[in-house]
Every structure is written in C-alpha cells, then in structure tokens.
Amino acid sequence: MSQHANPIQTLLRDVPFMVIDGALATELEALGCDLNDSLWSARLLSEAPETIRQVHQAYFEAGADCAITASxxxxIPGFVQAGLTEQEARTLITRSVTLAVEARDAVWQPESGRPKPLVAASVGPYGAYLADGSEYRGGYDLDRAGLIDFHRERLALLLEAGADLLAVETLPSLDEALAITDLLAEHPGAQAWITFSAKDGAHISDGTPITECARALAGLPGVAAVGVNCTALAHIEPLIEVIKQACDLPVLVYPNSGEEYDPATKTWHPAKCGHTQSAPSGLIQGAAAWLAAGASGIGGCCRTTPDDIRALALWREKLTRD
Structure with a gap:
C-alpha cells in the first residue's frame, strides 16, 4: 500500500458512504458464546475461531463494506495473564485478521460489481486491556511513551497479518491517539482510522473537545479517517458537525444501539425516556441526518446486529437508485 493510499477514500468513489459492520460480541453471545471474561471476544480466537468467522461472514452477507476484527x-500481556505463551498470543492476534479475510473471501466475488470489502484490524485502547472500564474515562497510569510501548508489537502483528487498515477505536484520550500515530510512522504506508468514545456532543470521554482531537489528527501520515464509536445515538449528529468543521478527513460513526449500559451490573437496559427524546432510536433512524451532517461511514457498535447492518445497506441501495 502506498503512503498516500487511503482505502476508505478509494471505497467512497463507488458508494455514497461506507457501511461498517455491527457488534461482534453481541452476535457471538447470540450464538451461545460466554464472553464474561477479561479477554472478552478475544478469548474465542483460541476457543471458537470458526464462530468468529461465521459472524464476520454474516456481516459481509448483510452488506457491510468493512469488518472489524476480534482483536x-x-x-500479548492480556493473553499471557490468561495462561498463554507469548508466541501463542502472537498467533491469536494474527488469526484475528485471517478469520475476517477468510470470511470476506467466502462472500465477495470480483465479478459481482460490489466494491471489495475492507478488513480493519481492531486496536482497542489500553483501558480495554485493563478491563476496568477506563476506555470510557481515560486517566491512565501510562504516559505517551508507555502507550507507544504497549501498542507497538500488536500494531505490527496486525499490519503484517494482512489487514487493509487498522480500526483504532473507543479511545478515551487524544494522547493515546497521538501515541498510535507515532507508531504509524514506523510503518510507511500503513493506514488507520481513529475513533473516540464520547461523553456528549462535543467532548471525548476524558473531556477533551473533539475539535481539538480532529485538528491534531488532520494531515498526520497514515490517518485515514476520524470519528466516534461506542457512543450514545443522541450525540452522533453534533459530533459529526464539529469534526467536519475541524478537519477534511472522512468521518466514521458507529454508535451503540440506543440501550444504556450499567457498568456496575454489566447489563444493558432500554434508554430512559426524557433526556433522549430527540435522539434517533437506532442506526437506520439516524442515518439520513448523520449523512447530511457529513458522515462518510456508518455502522454499529454495542448491541447492534447483522439485521441492523442489512437495513443500513438496503437503505443505501435505495439512495443509490433514487
């Protein structure tokens, strides 16, 4: 991949917006997998890789232009804490990409006229490894140099495994995003999208204005897109608007389903009426406004399903026809 090849912009030549896949963990649980573990869905890279492949394939069949891997x-430290060797950990990280590539290749045919879907290797924040909810708070005990060291080997493994780009997602802080961009400089030609978790319509989880994040990332080598994920539906439209004012990069949004998560009980509940009266009730209800606000990619995060992504892809197809 050349230094200037942005796979998202290439895809956008053929479609009005990129359809990103939906929740991996939600669908794995629907298939009977128990994810009550500090490794979450990553544990299944060892125990049930064929089920991960099945979920990726379901999203591609639903019309997704991009799968986000189970990484x-x-x-490596998380797998080692779970009793694996470092080499076994490296093998599983590589496998996360292979499974998504295999699922794509089982669905996509070059003669179909459909743009070749992308495989985006997920890079969760340091807080995801801690498994203490700090990916929604920030305030880590590591400085930028420590974050670079933490992410370095996994980043290299995912890129070497053949991902089209990295999905650096649910970041709670700009400092961690800049640590990732420092690492991208070690891999000429590598591309990544960077999406933050947001606490409201203007700030990411640690309170930094998202305009500051967008300005800091604009123009940095390897940054293919910016945006937000794992965020309430009510905040998506204003977040897109302020990001678009701050940079010219493609903006990606893949919010949660609309339910609310209780971190104390680790359970999901219907959204409370009142404070979200003007919010869309789901992806398909919000898509038109998000597209009008400037989104280049739309998908789903927690509690979304292949049915949500199929509805989104069908809506896009109707847009294209009309």
Missing amino acids: YQAT
Missing part, C-alpha cells in the same frame, strides 16, 4: 482486547 479489540487481544494483547
């Missing part, structure tokens, strides 16, 4: 919580 969000896959780190």
Whole structure:
C-alpha cells in the first residue's frame, strides 16, 4: 500500500458512504458464546475461531463494506495473564485478521460489481486491556511513551497479518491517539482510522473537545479517517458537525444501539425516556441526518446486529437508485 493510499477514500468513489459492520460480541453471545471474561471476544480466537468467522461472514452477507476484527482486547500481556505463551498470543492476534479475510473471501466475488470489502484490524485502547472500564474515562497510569510501548508489537502483528487498515477505536484520550500515530510512522504506508468514545456532543470521554482531537489528527501520515464509536445515538449528529468543521478527513460513526449500559451490573437496559427524546432510536433512524451532517461511514457498535447492518445497506441501495 502506498503512503498516500487511503482505502476508505478509494471505497467512497463507488458508494455514497461506507457501511461498517455491527457488534461482534453481541452476535457471538447470540450464538451461545460466554464472553464474561477479561479477554472478552478475544478469548474465542483460541476457543471458537470458526464462530468468529461465521459472524464476520454474516456481516459481509448483510452488506457491510468493512469488518472489524476480534482483536479489540487481544494483547500479548492480556493473553499471557490468561495462561498463554507469548508466541501463542502472537498467533491469536494474527488469526484475528485471517478469520475476517477468510470470511470476506467466502462472500465477495470480483465479478459481482460490489466494491471489495475492507478488513480493519481492531486496536482497542489500553483501558480495554485493563478491563476496568477506563476506555470510557481515560486517566491512565501510562504516559505517551508507555502507550507507544504497549501498542507497538500488536500494531505490527496486525499490519503484517494482512489487514487493509487498522480500526483504532473507543479511545478515551487524544494522547493515546497521538501515541498510535507515532507508531504509524514506523510503518510507511500503513493506514488507520481513529475513533473516540464520547461523553456528549462535543467532548471525548476524558473531556477533551473533539475539535481539538480532529485538528491534531488532520494531515498526520497514515490517518485515514476520524470519528466516534461506542457512543450514545443522541450525540452522533453534533459530533459529526464539529469534526467536519475541524478537519477534511472522512468521518466514521458507529454508535451503540440506543440501550444504556450499567457498568456496575454489566447489563444493558432500554434508554430512559426524557433526556433522549430527540435522539434517533437506532442506526437506520439516524442515518439520513448523520449523512447530511457529513458522515462518510456508518455502522454499529454495542448491541447492534447483522439485521441492523442489512437495513443500513438496503437503505443505501435505495439512495443509490433514487
């Protein structure tokens, strides 16, 4: 891949917006997998890789232009703490990409006229490894140099495994995003999208204005897109608007389903009426406004399903016809 090849912009030549896949963990649980573990879905890279491949394939069949791999919580220290060797950990991190590539190749045919879907290797934040919810707070005990050291080997493994780009996602702090961009400089030609978790319509989880994040990332080598994920539906439209004012990069949004997560009980509940009256009730209800605000990619995070992504892809198809 050349230094200037942005796979997202290449895809956008053929479609009005990129359809990103939905939740991996939600669908794995629907298939009977128990994810109550500090490794979350990454544990299944060892125990049930064929089920991960099955979920990726379901999203591609639903019309997704991009699959995000099961490497969000896959780190060498995390696997070692779970009793694996470092080499076994490296093998599983590489496998996360292979499974998504295999699923794409089982679905996509060059003669179909469909743009070749992308495989985005998930890079979760340091807080995901800690498994203490700090990916929604920031305030880590590591400085930027420590974050660079933490992410370095996993980043290299994912790129070497053949991912089209990295999905650096759910970041709670700009400092961690800049640590990742420092590492991208070690891999000429590597591309990554960077999406933050956000606490409201203007700030990421640690309170930094998202305009500051977008300005800091604009123009940095290897940054293919910016945006937000794992964020409430109500905040998506204003976040897109302020990001677009701050930079010219493609903006990606893949919010949660609309339910609310209780970190104390680790359970999901219907959104409370009142404070979200003007919020869309789901992806398909918000898509038109998000597209109008300037989104280049739309998908789903927690609690979204292949049915949500299929509805999004069908809506896009109707847009293209009309």
